Amino acid sequence: MAFRDKTSTLAEAVGELRDGMTIGIGGWGSRRKPMALVRALARSDVKDLTIVTYGGPDLGLLCAAGKVKRAYYGFVSLDSAPFYDPWFAKARTSGAIESREMDEGMLKAGLQAASTRLPFLPVRAGLGSAVFDFWEGELTTVESPYPDTDGRTQTLVAMPALTLDAAFVHLDAADVHGNAGYSGVDPYFDDLYMGSAANRYLEADRILPTDELFAEFGPQRLVLNRMNVDRVVHAPNGAHFTFAGGYGRDEAFQRFYASSAADDEDWAAFRARFLDVDEAVYQEEVTRWHAEQEDQK
């Protein structure tokens, strides 16, 4: 067996990205976000990005780094107090980004369309709501070719395919070829993101031999197979401060992230210590930060 070894560094992965790309980010809110890839993208030179996400601090951090031109999202939430992402809020209230806000189910339909090479999928969600205001002429409806039994005809939203230049996802474990599994309760939409993208980037807490991966996770938890993965990045604790299967959300650090955004000096310190550094230093500094919190108790 000689399947390709796709293991890569974060720098190699992010080095393939270009200005103006559309990037989809897996996970949900502040759950199992590919934060190591997001941090690497935030400190890269790439700019003017369009981001597609069930948004959490992934979108927030990219807004903080000034990388986002436009965002397609159903919501942006930290999932626990203080709930609202401070950098996304700043980007919106300052008018810094274009928003293609939509219903959560529309986002799924857009990824399903892209991953099956359909131009659109019909959905009910969005009719009568402000979605059309956010899309400013980019969204339209489609009339069913089949009348209902009472003779009336359904007019539905034609959710366009959300075709991605690149996708990022975080799973608990992978083999070097790109087969990957999760141990949590929800696969989210990571397979759809990868299926919708030209370049597919997977980060994983652990890299295992294929037979061990299969034995540990079993077939139903292996939500990705190697045909939808181009690069595999070993990123232990990479989803921090969101959760992945082996660790919970770092609630204290998430609150620290949110409170640091409220003050310019605090944010400069946060950025210097946790964002302008590589992933290994980030992880060391997080450990050190927790030790400091303990000392102060």
Add this chain to the structure above:
Amino acid sequence: MSTAEITRAEYCAGACADIFSGAGEIMASPMAPMALIGARVARLSTEPDLLITDGEAFLLSDTPAVGAAGAAEGWMPFSKVFDVIGSGRRHVVMGANQIDRYGNQNLSAFGSHRQPTRQMFGLRGAPGNTLGHATSYWVARHSTRVFVDAVDIVCGVGFDKVDAANPAFDDLNIHRVVTNLGVFDFDGPGRTMRARSLHPGVAAGEVAENTGFQIAGLESAPVTAPPSEEQLRLIREVVDPRSTRDREVKS
């Protein structure tokens, strides 16, 4: 047990349970603690077939207290929730940062959609929920900030948005709005908000003062019925023994 001993929060929990009367074997999706208490009390009293979740991805076979774990009967990850929304077999109880007389709801942002003055969650599932299945709202603090003449951003769809020629709107069903002051529906003139009942001690004038539009039937609204004795026991001893309800509605 005399009704005088029943707190406002307990009336609210009972009214939230009543949201699900007759719902049958569908998924209840309450988004706030009070609505969650209501759904669980409903399942333990009048609606034993309701499906409830742990708030993550499991359907619960137990009906545990708020914040407690329980045994599961099934799996409901986010991807499957969207399929349930499409099927119509769900009743959601959402919150609302703003709501208007036709039931349009906003939880996205205040101000303009291009550059809001305050950013909240975004549209979330509200556009699809409202077109897909029964939707109710729980509002812990009834005020003119929430009950406004027109919402800034339409997330949940109200009755004035219905295109009667388009069957895609046929299932729009804004069932109830329960607040700390009363219980409302949209059976007023032209499908506008109507008072079904006001909680004990709440005067029509107090509701009018705290609402940015006219509510039908306010003067003639009866007093909210108390939860049954069994429901009261369930609220106090089984579903919410730690009184999270009192943190949402002060007694």
